Amino acid sequence: MGANHDDHHHAPDHHGRALRLGVGGPVGSGKTALVAALCRTLGGSLRLGVVTNDIYTTEDADFLRRAGVLDQERILAVETGCCPHTAIRDDIAANLDAVETLEDRFGPLDLVIVESGGDNLTATFSRGLADRQIFVLDVSGGDKVPRKGGPGVTSADLLVINKTDLAPLVDADLNVMARDAAAVRGDKPVLFTSIRQDPSASAVAAWVSEQARSWPHEPVPAA
Template sequence: MPDVVRAQEVSSRRALRLGVCGPVGTGKTSILALLCRELAGELSVAVVTNDIYTDEDARILRSAGVLAPERIRAVETGACPHTAIRDDVTANLLAVEDLEADFDPVDLVLVESGGDNLTATFSPALVDAQVFVLDVAGGGDVARKGGPGIARADLLVVNKTDLAPYVGVDVERMVADGSAARDGRPVVALSRTDPGSVAALVGWVRGQVRAHREGALVPQDPGPMAPHHHGDGVVHAHP
């Protein structure tokens, strides 16, 4: 059997690996809990969390009762979260593969990065698609600041939109800024209290699972730096 065919068959059997990253406090763990609640009844789901020195996020998810506790594994990175999701993905990759083996077949593995800055992206060696999370409480101008996650992740989530009136943020403007930075890639404005936005996020994830099953999903590398400028009006792009 040609190597290409063999690789395609292996890929079709394993889970979709979906990474979720973004700055500290943007609501990544809450989004994982939401996705588990919404999808666990129809898909076989597992989760890998990342923290530097603790298993706090894994314990939060287990206590929420969104999945069987053994389907939630914690990776303690011991270093910058970015390192464990991009530079040396070994610990995370082993955790994902162990979950896939223990609960075969698994449809979806959610991999949550520890909180990092705007440069954080997953290696395509670890995940098939990735979500970058911002929240309105972090400031309405953040989406304009760019970075590879904002500009190139498969989905940008502007989270906690229900807080906008309390922090003086124009959600429509923030979403528009994010959309402008993303060259047509999708943006979801999310509040856990808004069924329409929850449905939009869950629908996008379902679409990624379907594309993966059909062999139509090709992992993209957001790269280390998005196109940007230094105030000189010239756009600088780094390979």
């Protein structure tokens, strides 16, 4: 049913539309805080929209609106009513509707961030929904998490290991995490960050900005 619905959406021809960035990861890994940081850091240079996913609430969208990181109308919430990965991988219709609503209302946009609800290491975005994917882990699960792999860890375009400031408190070795992430990801990038220590998420924002700037959309007008 979802696949048939998707056929009615704009063809992903990569021209004249925003880059669609999926942000996924387990519950509590810091996805929403990262999205907020990206909006704060990039909002002055990129035309943004955000879609959040929660099962039965609009909690993540409400958090972003209260934080004032973006005009409230540019943040839309999807209530999936099902496992989070279903709405970003299997039946993406509701998310595509939300993305296209943002582009119709505010376009042309440079970047639409789609944040998944909290899921596990198997969560990945359909390429029909997200052009680039970030998977967020945090150190509180211990330094063994990256070597467990899973599609989210191994296939995301960028792996972010968050909350590095907690590493001494949970006895997590960041060098071990870096080694194991490289072993399962090959040459795909891995960035370590702490939103608490770096509220701008500067390294992640620089990566996202480069992806958006190289995307073949309508250019940002000169100031």
